[in-house]
Amino acid sequence: AQSVTQLDSQVPVFEEAPVELRCNYSSSVSVYLFWYVQYPNQGLQLLLKYLSGSTLVKGINGFEAEFNKSQTSFHLRKPSVHISDTAEYFCAVTLSISSGSARQLTFGSGTQLTVLP
C-alpha cells in the first residue's frame, strides 16, 4: 500500500519570502501525485498534479512542485508568498496502475502554512 509523509505540520513564513512544503511518498509501483489546498472553512482545491512527463509541475497561484523519483519526494514551492496563501496544504498519492483500488487517494496529514506580515 502507498503512504504519504508531510514532514512539517506547521510552516510560518514572512510575506514575500520563499517557501517549500515537503512531501515524501512510499510505493512499490509508479504513482500519480497531487497537492491540494484548503482555505479556512472550505473544501479542498487542486493546486497541481504530476501524472507523467516533465518532473517540474506548475500549478495555480504561482506554486510549483518537482517530482523526484529517486528520493520519492514531491515538494511544493513558491518563490514569494502572500498573506492570501495562508491555508492548509495536503499532498496526496494514488497508484498509476489500472485497478479498483487505484481510484483511491492517500493523503498526508497536512501542512499549515501561515504567512506573516
Next chain:
Amino acid sequence: DVKVTQSSRYLVKRTGEKVFLECVQDMDHENMFWYRQDPGLGLRLIYFSYDVKMKEKGDIPEGYSVSREKKERFSLILESASTNQTSMYLCASSRGTSGAKRNEQFFGPGTRLTVL
C-alpha cells in the same frame, strides 16, 4: 466547473441519533467518496462508490454506511452517532473508469458534525 455540494455546513446531533450526510455532484461523475478530516490525521477515506448501488470500504468504515441510489447523490449514514464521530466530513467526486482523470477528485465544502 464541477460542483460538489453537501447538504449542511454545520450539524449538531446527540449520541445515538441516526445521522444522514448528503452529497450531490452535477458533472455526471462515476466515482464518489466520503472522507473524514481530523487535525493531524489529514483525510481518511471512509467509503467510496464507483457506480450506482456499488460501494467499497475505505480505511475507516466502522460505524458508517453509505447509499448510492442515483449517480449524482452519495449519502453517508451514521446509524448511531457517537462522540468520536465528531469531525469534518468531506465528499468528493471524480470522473471515468480509466485513465488519469479518474484520479483527480473534486471536493465539496465539508460538513462539520458535532455529536454531543
